[in-house]
Amino acid sequence: MHTRICILWLFLVLFLIFGTESKDDDELRLLDDLFVKRKYNKQVRPVDNKDKPLKIQFGIAYVQLVGIDDKEQMMVSNIWVRQKWNNTHLKWDPKKYGGIKSINVDPINVWLPDIVLYNNAKKGHDSLTMYKFKTKVILSSNGENKWYAPTIIRSGCSIDITYFPFDHQQCKLQFGSWTYTGEQVDIESMDSKVDLNKYLNSSQFKLISATATRYFTKYGCCLTYPYIDFVLHFKRQPGFFLFNVIIPSLVITCFAILTFSSPHLTGERVGLAIESFLSLSFLCLMVAGSIPINSDVTPLITKFLLMCMAMISMAVLFNLVSMNLLQSQAIPPLVRFIFFHVLGPIVGVCEGRNKGLQKRRKSILIKEQGARVLSYLDRTTAAELGNDTMSAASLLQSAHQTPSKQPSMPYKRFQKKNKPTTPTNNAMDVIMSNVDELVKRSHIEAITLANKDFWRCVAQTLDRIFLISFFLSFIFVSAVMLLKGFGHHIK
Numbered sequence: 001m002h003t004r005i006c007i008l009w010l011f012l013v014l015f016l017i018f019g020t021e022s023k024d025d026d027e028l029r030l031l032d033d034l035f036v037k038r039k040y041n042k043q044v045r046p047v048d049n050k051d052k053p054l055k056i057q058f059g060i061a062y063v064q065l066v067g068i069d070d071k072e073q074m075m076v077s078n079i080w081v082r083q084k085w086n087n088t089h090l091k092w093d094p095k096k097y098g099g100i101k102s103i104n105v106d107p108i109n110v111w112l113p114d115i116v117l118y119n120n121a122k123k124g125h126d127s128l129t130m131y132k133f134k135t136k137v138i139l140s141s142n143g144e145n146k147w148y149a150p151t152i153i154r155s156g157c158s159i160d161i162t163y164f165p166f167d168h169q170q171c172k173l174q175f176g177s178w179t180y181t182g183e184q185v186d187i188e189s190m191d192s193k194v195d196l197n198k199y200l201n202s203s204q205f206k207l208i209s210a211t212a213t214r215y216f217t218k219y220g221c222c223l224t225y226p227y228i229d230f231v232l233h234f235k236r237q238p239g240f241f242l243f244n245v246i247i248p249s250l251v252i253t254c255f256a257i258l259t260f261s262s263p264h265l266t267g268e269r270v271g272l273a274i275e276s277f278l279s280l281s282f283l284c285l286m287v288a289g290s291i292p293i294n295s296d297v298t299p300l301i302t303k304f305l306l307m308c309m310a311m312i313s314m315a316v317l318f319n320l321v322s323m324n325l326l327q328s329q330a331i332p333p334l335v336r337f338i339f340f341h342v343l344g345p346i347v348g349v350c351e352g353r354n355k356g357l358q359k360r361r362k363s364i365l366i367k368e369q370g371a372r373v374l375s376y377l378d379r380t381t382a383a384e385l386g387n388d389t390m391s392a393a394s395l396l397q398s399a400h401q402t403p404s405k406q407p408s409m410p411y412k413r414f415q416k417k418n419k420p421t422t423p424t425n426n427a428m429d430v431i432m433s434n435v436d437e438l439v440k441r442s443h444i445e446a447i448t449l450a451n452k453d454f455w456r457c458v459a460q461t462l463d464r465i466f467l468i469s470f471f472l473s474f475i476f477v478s479a480v481m482l483l484k485g486f487g488h489h490i491k
Contacts, residue, residue, distance in 0.1 A: 026098035046087035057084040059190030064200045074121045075157040083147045091143040104136035118174035122154040164299040165241035166485035176227025205234040256312040260467035273316045
């Protein structure tokens with residue numbers, strides 16, 4: 001029993017040893033026959049007829065958009081490069097080599113096409129050559145060579161910032177032979193579209209389409225160089241700029257415009273508008289650092305921020321105008337008519353305040369001066385004047401209606417008509433002179449207060465007009481720009 005088991009183990013070991021050696025010998029013989037005995041030279045273009053071009057099938061699988069540098073106008077991509085061609089010098093019969101139909105060899109041992117990235121944007125030679133890959137080349141028994149390799153490339157991309165951040169970008173990857181003409185190497189695309197089966201979605205850009213097209217570039221009369229354009233169509237996701245620039249700009253501008261609704265005597269309204277302007281200036285600098293320097297077009301977001309800054313600047317200017325309207329001189333009749341009879345009723349501010357303020361000031365004047373007269377006159381003088389408050393009030397009302405150049409005329413008439421012939425005439429003259437001066441000053445004070453109230457109503461009317469006009473303009477311009485941006489975005 002033990003003898004049989006030992007014999008089985010012996011046969012198993014011999015089979016494994018000799019079977020493996022036989023297979024290794026087949027691959028070794030194949031490599032030796034292909035590269036040594038045939039004296040293969042990798043510098044020779046692998047075609048039987050030198051007058052015909054060698055066809056290279058080229059394609060890529062787009063794996064990931066690493067990023068688009070708007071400022072440097074460069075696209076960084078992670079791709080899988082696929083190349084396929086037929087090498088007539090590397091064919092064999094699988095039956096002679098143990099049924100081996102394909103082998104993997106180091107790329108330094110075989111002829112390679114000098115395919116480069118035409119629009120390379122990276123420093124150094126290794127970035128633009130596709131024949132620097134270290135991955136193995138797959139050789140098939142029918143002479144077909146396949147070479148697949150992953151790489152990260154940096155390509156130039158012309159960035160159109162007109163509708164930034166609602167923009168669409170089309171970036172190209174141009175591949176072609178650098179030294180071989182179209183009569184020597186003819187490059188063709190494996191497919192009309194880029195392979196996107198392994199594509200990883202980007203949080204900044206959405207890939208809309210990826211196509212492949214073959215073109216020719218002609219130099220002189222006879223030299224033609226074919227190349228393939230892989231056009232990648234991206235749509236920017238505006239979420240970052242929408243929530244970090246556009247919406248804050250809208251809120252800041254609204255705060256600056258709403259300063260017209262605050263009391264016009266508060267100086268903080270100007271400070272708030274200036275702080276809003278500085279905040280928008282910071283946002284402009286942040287956006288300017290993200291977009292390329294281009295003097296041909298102005299980005300949509302820059303126009304929007306400049307519009308907001310212009311409106312805030314106008315708000316500061318008109319706030320200063322409104323705050324400087326607190327005057328004490330009389331309002332011109334034309335200004336009174338415009339603000340109290342035309343604009344006031346339209347915007348709902350100081351409507352009918354002209355007559356109301358005049359009546360209120362006259363009433364205050366009569367009451368105040370009546371009280372002051374009664375405080376100066378003693379009982380005897382009050383009795384001589386009729387010993388009632390209404391007489392003093394009537395007297396002061398007539399004085400108020402008399403022109404300011406002759407404020408004491410009614411009292412002179414009163415004195416002449418009721419002048420007593422008593423020893424107290426001198427004291428009475430002094431009292432009446434004081435009352436006359438008091439009425440004059442009170443009259444001037446009441447007129448000054450009335451004028452200030454009138455000008456305050458004018459300032460309030462202007463604030464309401466500025467608030468309505470600025471708010472409507474802001475809504476209109478913002479809606480136009482946002483609709484323009486989103487309309488381009490959804491195309």
